[in-house]
Amino acid sequence: MPIEDRDEAYLVTHALARDTLSRLRDVETEQVNFRKGLVKLGRICGYEIIDGRMETEYVEIETPLEETMGECVKGLDDVVIINVLRAATPFVEGLLKAFPRARQGVISASRDESAGREEDGSFPITIDYVKLPEIREEDTVIVADPMLATGSTMCAVLEHVVENSPEPDHLIVLAAVSAPDGLLRVNESFPEVDLLTVSIDDYLDDDGYIVPGLGDAGDRAFRTN
Numbered sequence: 001m002p003i004e005d006r007d008e009a010y011l012v013t014h015a016l017a018r019d020t021l022s023r024l025r026d027v028e029t030e031q032v033n034f035r036k037g038l039v040k041l042g043r044i045c046g047y048e049i050i051d052g053r054m055e056t057e058y059v060e061i062e063t064p065l066e067e068t069m070g071e072c073v074k075g076l077d078d079v080v081i082i083n084v085l086r087a088a089t090p091f092v093e094g095l096l097k098a099f100p101r102a103r104q105g106v107i108s109a110s111r112d113e114s115a116g117r118e119e120d121g122s123f124p125i126t127i128d129y130v131k132l133p134e135i136r137e138e139d140t141v142i143v144a145d146p147m148l149a150t151g152s153t154m155c156a157v158l159e160h161v162v163e164n165s166p167e168p169d170h171l172i173v174l175a176a177v178s179a180p181d182g183l184l185r186v187n188e189s190f191p192e193v194d195l196l197t198v199s200i201d202d203y204l205d206d207d208g209y210i211v212p213g214l215g216d217a218g219d220r221a222f223r224t225n
């Protein structure tokens, strides 16, 4: 079962996704392998989205020998991938291997950790930069962020996407690792969203890090720690 239904989200259960995530969790995995792991995980998740969420259609094709029927994935030209900077950059690189013709958007949203968490556990979020392609009704929009922690960033990003576009056919949030609080927040605020994740981890620590998690994914990928 490649995408398994859980109450809070759908789990991408492909064995290679779980294997890759385990390597990413390992504190010994250094920058290059960490980044490659995120690329690989993005590619696997992309293939799983195609397999579990997109339709196929039968088409007539002509091989060098005869006419026959083939099967093609519908809607591959109507995919928008939104990169939530910055940890999503290698994750999106992998997704693009599955959706090479996707239109891409970028949103830079930062959480103000120095301000501390609000009463509801969220962090204040500032959206610094937004560049989205036109989003059309027929699109499958994938908002990618490897870490869905408090959900504050994701909700700010989704608000922006929903306010500035017609309701797309299919709005997917894709995370590698999610915290239960974050899934709850996104589910409550955006019930129409299709939440996919490779793992639902145990809890958030006081600094808003997912536990067991994989640490600061941006710092590990960009070697900024």
Ligand code: URA
Pocket: 087, 147, 149, 208, 209, 210, 211, 213, 214, 215, 216, 217, 218
């Ligand atoms: N962002 C990360 O990179 N890691 C976490 O655990 C939470 C948010």
